[in-house]
Amino acid sequence: METKIIKKFFGLADFLDEQKFLEEQHSNGWKFKKFQWLRKYTFEKVEPEDYVYRLDYNEENKDEKDYLQIFDDCGWEYIMKYQTWYYFRKSKSYINQSDNEIFSDRDSKLNMIKKVMWKQLLIMLPIILFFFLYNYQIINGFSKNDLGFQIVWILYALFMAFLLGISVHNVIKLNKLIAEMQNPLDEK
Secondary structure (H helix, E strand, C coil), rough: CCEEEEECCCCCCHHHHHHHHHHHHHHHCEEECCCCCCCCEEEEEEECCEEEEEEEEECCCCCCHHHHHHHHHCEEEEEEECCEEEEEEEEEECCHHHHCCCCHHHHHHHHHHHHHHHHHHHHHEEEEEEHHHHHHHHHHHCCCCHHHHHHHHHHHHHHHHHHHHHHHHHHHHHHHHHHHHHHCCCCC
């Protein structure tokens, strides 16, 4: 069976883009099989079909069997779990658009997005605290004239700024999505 691997990065707030990417691959004849660390998506060659892919963020692993059964009862095929994200798909319905969603109402989807946002904020907090604590310790403990120290500090500061930038971008994107869902009739 022919397979292909695509390396692609989607951030925590990019789950809608990831769903669209998986749908496009399937409509081009590449069915999603698995996702691995380092952002490796594995696809299997199939006949092009219109499938809907949905991701659900679920940190509660208490009754995973029952959780998955609910999706199965609604016609969703469980593909895999990666960390706290569950991947599902089903053949696209052109008759009833609501069949293409895993959430029965807007509030359920909104709650899931809020959980993702809080997770991002929890990731962001230690980055900020560690950055300030590290800088305080480093600046008070090392000579600022040491070239090695300056290079390491600059690289560290750039890395922390990069992580913080991703986190801020994700929070802004999730907040925008929440606002759009809470006010669906507002102009975009």
